[in-house]
Ligand code: PLP
């Protein structure tokens with residue numbers, strides 16, 4: 001069935017998969033909704049986006065994405081409240097960051113209407129795929145990659161923008177144990193660490209595998225120059241609570257400017273929690289652990305929301321974090337998810353109604 005919704009052509013699937021999905025036991029990002037948004041860049045401009053059935057993409061073996069990794073992505077979530085209203089969280093920030101990433105990878109920037117109208121139309125078409133169960137949401141993955149052909153190591157002349165969605169449960173189950181990385185780096189000054197470039201994640205897999213072999217789930221990334229400063233927690237920003245102060249590293253060209261991170265900073269401050277955005281050394285965290293002032297560490301990002309860290313490894317010593325009755329992680333997670341899911345007032349204007 002073809003239709004035009006919000007000026008976007010919609011080609012609906014004839015074979016919905018929705019009845020085969022168990023919405024009560026969703027994993028993260030492993031089943032995909034019926035449709036996706038697709039938009040091509042060719043002849044020097046972005047063409048009209050369309051909603052099409054979710055399915056494989058055909059590419060020439062010389063497509064530059066395969067050889068030179070020219071690709072960027074975003075991660076967002078849609079929520080449905082008790083009245084079946086659909087909500088996004090700060091979607092324009094994801095749109096802007098996608099273009100910041102694209103610019104760094106020499107990918108043509110997307111017009112706002114392609115991203116926003118495309119996303120809203122897709123969500124309306126697949127609204128039945130948005131889970132209502134507490135802790136579940138529709139994970140949204142917008143991405144752009146070089147579909148243009150040729151072995152020449154230069155930017156492609158054709159790109160594809162796709163938004164695919166996946167009804168999802170939580171990213172991690174329970175608390176995680178992390179290894180503070182002393183050898184490998186995820187990013188460097190002047191590099192692409194601030195961009196959500198696909199290659200940044202590929203580069204993390206091997207060091208993370210090594211950490212997993214040692215019994216950890218994630219790596220805490222430190223600065224590439226000295227490995228003395230704490231920067232990110234896997235694919236999340238990191239917060240450390242020493243006494244009653246929350247500390248997080250300042251963003252830089254090595255660190256992703258996380259939307260969850262900046263929301264948590266504002267939320268915590270609005271509740272009277274002291275937040276310091278400053279460089280934080282591994283030594284300071286180790287010393288705080290030894291003298292009992294280290295109370296919590298947690299990762300923050302769209303997929304995991306807030307992921308408490310139970311222990312960290314550093315130079316062959318494992319440091320356990322104490323259990324907190326007044327955990328900032330739990331408190332802030334509840335505050336932010338209540339705003340996201342329309343269970344609480346949103347004094348910041350972050351929530352975005354899809355209509
Ligand atoms: N840091 C990295 C490297 C990430 O991949 C992500 C995930 O998106 C984040 C931080 C958190 O960013 P956000 O809160 O915008 O999802």
Ligand code: COI
Pocket residue numbers: 074075076201235301302303304
């Ligand atoms: C997100 O938090 O949305 C991310 O993009 C992390 C991801 C690599 C799963």
